[in-house]
Amino acid sequence: MTVLLAxxxxxxxxxxxxxxxxxxAGFLVLVAAASAVGPxxxxxxxxxxxxxxxxSGPSAAHxxxxxxxxxxxxxxxxxxxxxxxxxxxxxxxxxxxLGVAVGVLAAWRGGWLDAVLARITDVMFxxxxxxxxxxxxxxxxxxxxxxxxxLSLAYAPVIAKYTRSLALSEIARPYIDAYRxxxxxxxxxxxRGVIPNLLPALVGYLVVLFGGVLMSLATLSYxxxxxxxxxxxxxxxVQEGQPGIVQGHFLPTLVPGxxxxxxxxxxxxxxxxxxxxxxxxx
Amino acid sequence: xxxxxxxxxxxxxxxxxxxxxxxxxDLEVAAGExxxxxxxxxxxxxxxxxxxxxxxGDEAALDGSIRIDGTEMxxxxxxxxxxxxxxxVALVQQDPRAALNPVRRIGDSLAERLTRVHGWTRQRALAxxxxxxxxxxxxxxxxxxxxxxxxxxxxMLQRVVIAAALSTDPKLILADEATSALxxxxxxxxLAIFQRQIRERGLGMLLITHDLHLAAATCDRIYVLREGEVxxxxxxxxxxxxxxxxxxxxxxETAPVMIRRAEG
Amino acid sequence: MSLVxxxxxxxxxxxxxxxxxxxxxxxxxxxIEAGExxxxxxxxxxxxxxxxxxxxGLERADxxxxxxxxxxxxxxxxxxxxxxxxxxxxxxxxxxxxGTLDRHLTVGETLRRALKAHRMVDSRAAAQARVGxxxxxVRLTExxxxxxxxxxxxxQRQRIAxxxxxxxxxxxxxxxxxxxxxxxxxxxxxxxxxxxxxxDSGVGYLFVSHDLAVIQQLCQRALVLFRGAVVExxxxxxxxxxxxxxxxxxxxxxxxxxGWDPERVVEARMSFTQRMTVAGEG
Numbered sequence: 004m005t006v007l008l009a010x011x012x013x014x015x016x017x018x019x020x021x022x023x024x025x026x027x028a029g030f031l032v033l034v035a036a037a038s039a040v041g042p043x044x045x046x047x048x049x050x051x052x053x054x055x056x057x058x059s060g061p062s063a064a065h066x067x068x069x070x071x072x073x074x075x076x077x078x079x080x081x082x083x084x085x086x087x088x089x090x091x092x093x094x095x096x097x098x099x100x101l102g103v104a105v106g107v108l109a110a111w112r113g114g115w116l117d118a119v120l121a122r123i124t125d126v127m128f129x130x131x132x133x134x135x136x137x138x139x140x141x142x143x144x145x146x147x148x149x150x151x152x153x154l155s156l157a158y159a160p161v162i163a164k165y166t167r168s169l170a171l172s173e174i175a176r177p178y179i180d181a182y183r184x185x186x187x188x189x190x191x192x193x194x195r196g197v198i199p200n201l202l203p204a205l206v207g208y209l210v211v212l213f214g215g216v217l218m219s220l221a222t223l224s225y226x227x228x229x230x231x232x233x234x235x236x237x238x239x240x241v242q243e244g245q246p247g248i249v250q251g252h253f254l255p256t257l258v259p260g261x262x263x264x265x266x267x268x269x270x271x272x273x274x275x276x277x278x279x280x281x282x283x284x285x
Numbered sequence: 286x287x288x289x290x291x292x293x294x295x296x297x298x299x300x301x302x303x304x305x306x307x308x309x310x311d312l313e314v315a316a317g318e319x320x321x322x323x324x325x326x327x328x329x330x331x332x333x334x335x336x337x338x339x340x341x342g343d344e345a346a347l348d349g350s351i352r353i354d355g356t357e358m359x360x361x362x363x364x365x366x367x368x369x370x371x372x373x374v375a376l377v378q379q380d381p382r383a384a385l386n387p388v389r390r391i392g393d394s395l396a397e398r399l400t401r402v403h404g405w406t407r408q409r410a411l412a413x414x415x416x417x418x419x420x421x422x423x424x425x426x427x428x429x430x431x432x433x434x435x436x437x438x439x440x441m442l443q444r445v446v447i448a449a450a451l452s453t454d455p456k457l458i459l460a461d462e463a464t465s466a467l468x469x470x471x472x473x474x475x476l477a478i479f480q481r482q483i484r485e486r487g488l489g490m491l492l493i494t495h496d497l498h499l500a501a502a503t504c505d506r507i508y509v510l511r512e513g514e515v516x517x518x519x520x521x522x523x524x525x526x527x528x529x530x531x532x533x534x535x536x537x538e539t540a541p542v543m544i545r546r547a548e549g
Numbered sequence: 550m551s552l553v554x555x556x557x558x559x560x561x562x563x564x565x566x567x568x569x570x571x572x573x574x575x576x577x578x579x580x581i582e583a584g585e586x587x588x589x590x591x592x593x594x595x596x597x598x599x600x601x602x603x604x605x606g607l608e609r610a611d612x613x614x615x616x617x618x619x620x621x622x623x624x625x626x627x628x629x630x631x632x633x634x635x636x637x638x639x640x641x642x643x644x645x646x647x648g649t650l651d652r653h654l655t656v657g658e659t660l661r662r663a664l665k666a667h668r669m670v671d672s673r674a675a676a677q678a679r680v681g682x683x684x685x686x687v688r689l690t691e692x693x694x695x696x697x698x699x700x701x702x703x704x705q706r707q708r709i710a711x712x713x714x715x716x717x718x719x720x721x722x723x724x725x726x727x728x729x730x731x732x733x734x735x736x737x738x739x740x741x742x743x744x745x746x747x748x749d750s751g752v753g754y755l756f757v758s759h760d761l762a763v764i765q766q767l768c769q770r771a772l773v774l775f776r777g778a779v780v781e782x783x784x785x786x787x788x789x790x791x792x793x794x795x796x797x798x799x800x801x802x803x804x805x806x807x808g809w810d811p812e813r814v815v816e817a818r819m820s821f822t823q824r825m826t827v828a829g830e831g
Contacts, residue, residue: 178648178649182651185640185717195662325733468592469800470592470814471592474811477814477815480812502806502807502810503809539737540733541760541762541763543762
């Protein structure tokens with residue numbers, strides 16, 4: 004067995020952008036704090052209308068300005084943080100639990116079960132995600148939680164497919180045979196052998212997916228299918244700010260939009276680093 | 286002298302610090318010789334060969350001298366290096382499936398080298414390939430050239446790779462664990478092919494292997510490599526009694542050898 | 550009664566296309582006595598790994614019987630306790646040190662879990678002690694037990710794999726090319742260790758390998774396989790020094806050693822091919 008010393012690929016000399024990591028991580032901590040205590044620390048209430056101050060720019064009274072109803076954007080942002088992010092996280096967790104279960108089951112059992120699940124997954128893929136979600140909502144009604152459940156069903160097949168291929172290569176390794184030789188059952192081996200070992204790769208994948216998930220949820224609210232007024236979920240804020248753009252008032256749309264984008268970027272930076280660390284250790 | 290390596294040093298950069306992998310390797314291969322380079326994993330044998338072919342880029346710092354058929358490889362320009370690789374030396378590695386394009390027919394893969402690099406016509410190239418495949422013991426070569434790699438067994442595929450190596454009429458062949466992945470019977474046949482080609486064409490060959498007994502039984506001379514340096518050089522007669530270095534003796538003593546009747 | 554009795558074992562792999570089915574195991578019969586080391590010799594495609602896996606219960610058989618310790622092993626397992634019990638009689642060491650251990654556990658934990666799954670220890674302290682004994686047996690230290698597989702060398706990982714197999718105190722250990730991927734000096738140490746373990750504990754080995762020299766060193770009897778069939782069997786020294794079957798002669802002739810000449814092997818192969826065609830087995 005020859006071990007060829009693999010030369011390190013030519014990397015740029017910078018130290019992996021650790022300052023970028025720190026900024027991203029710090030930002031996420033702030034956002035998480037906002038999610039937790041936003042409603043408590045926001046200077047104004049969610050629906051505090053002030054017709055005297057509509058569409059005002061940033062000032063001492065309103066840090067990020069106000070929207071068309073005079074509501075303070077900064078406060079709405081803080082209060083909406085929790086709703087936006089918790090929704091996305093729960094969505095991802097639901098999709099992951101379902102997707103991993105299906106993916107690992109298909110990989111482990113193979114045969115007809117794998118074929119059936121593959122076909123179901125393919126149908127889900129072929130169906131435009133948004134259309135599927137709209138359909139679910141048409142049946143079960145609009146609302147934040149319906150959107151979350153519908154989207155998790157839309158994302159589960161994606162995760163299932165990825166998990167299945169990870170699981171297949173894991174199951175091919177001899178230590179799985181060793182577990183079988185020890186007389187352990189399929190469920191035990193999947194839970195204690197396969198899944199823990201595919202977690203590092205899966206986490207990396209989920210991190211990248213989170214950005215898309217956040218966007219999808221925000222888009223649904225933007226379309227009016229998710230969170231409903233007077234909520235200040237960020238996607239909804241973007242939609243509500245739209246009429247102001249033609250009149251030259253950008254902040255009501257820009258502020259929540261930028262917040263969404265920044266969270267997506269920050270999650271990517273931090274998450275990829277975490278995934279790398281997990282891979283190295285595993 | 287087909288290949289002369291003198292005081293070869295190679296270092297890689299790891300975490301900003303240079304790490305020396307080869308500490309002054311000396312070896313030579315003359316025409317008509319089968320020379321063995323024996324070492325365990327991590328000894329640097331593959332690294333030496335790859336360095337000789339200048340397969341490392343800027344990430345490796347090379348020092349010393351590597352002369353292949355008179356051309357100094359260290360510090361040579363890209364054209365000179367390509368010329369040596371195209372015409373003077375050929376490499377056969379362990380996994381034949383990694384050396385051949387799986388979606389191309391064998392004949393096309395082998396002919397490409399001749400038509401593109403040496404400007405032959407396709408007809409002439411294919412005729413030569415069929416002839417070469419026959420000479421390495423492949424039956425029905427005219428039929429094989431139209432097959433894909435996955436249709437052949439590992440042993441046959443390695444013969445195809447050897448035929449490809451011979452197609453450019455090199456003077457030197459570097460075989461890096463070329464038989465390690467083969468069945469023992471196939472390995473013996475491939476070595477017989479190597480020996481015959483060396484005799485018939487006056488080639489020189491460097492056989493890199495971890496199998497000391499294989500090298501001892503087939504090579505004219507053996508260099509024993511350990512952790513980036515040659516610790517001993519053994520000439521053919523009395524290979525085992527001649528070894529003096531403790532590492533070589535350990536290798537000899539620990540490698541299980543089959544006891545057989547005198548007639549074999 | 551022998552420890553292992555295999556009678557007319559047969560396994561055919563059917564390929565999806567109309568291409569010929571592959572008879573991996575062709576009416577193979579042999580026996581292994583308690584405490585005996587038997588070598589299963591063959592090249593690729595000989596069926597030796599398939600036979601090993603059938604004995605372990607990792608592969609099914611199409612026909613024939615396998616009786617280990619009086620129990621019919623080809624009968625479907627009924628329930629968890631029977632599965633666990635079967636694991637206690639035969640264990641396996643696999644070829645590739647890279648995938649043979651669960652990467653996310655320390656090697657000590659791998660051993661502990663094997664013991665726990667079979668209720669072989671009833672307390673943490675007992676588990677610790679037993680793991681210590683096993684490590685001792687394979688000449689590894691307690692400090693090494695806290696390492697993860699990637700922190701150990703190939704030879705060390707194989708020794709843990711041996712310890713894992715021994716943890717369940719089986720009567721037979723199947724070693725499938727268990728030393729083939731190791732460096733020569735490491736290989737020698739592991740073979741030494743295996744011989745010592747056999748002397749001390751009286752465990753039986755089925756040693757699958759293509760390497761005649763290794764088989765000669767470790768085994769008392771040898772079976773030579775060619776294309777799924779046993780072509781010769783007997784005392785290992787007899788088989789290797791006075792082979793009777795043309796294929797065994799070819800194998801012996803192909804093994805490098807002092808005074809070896811590859812071109813004579815080519816002659817041996819030609820006479821072998823003639824023999825096989827004449828006998829209608831080619």
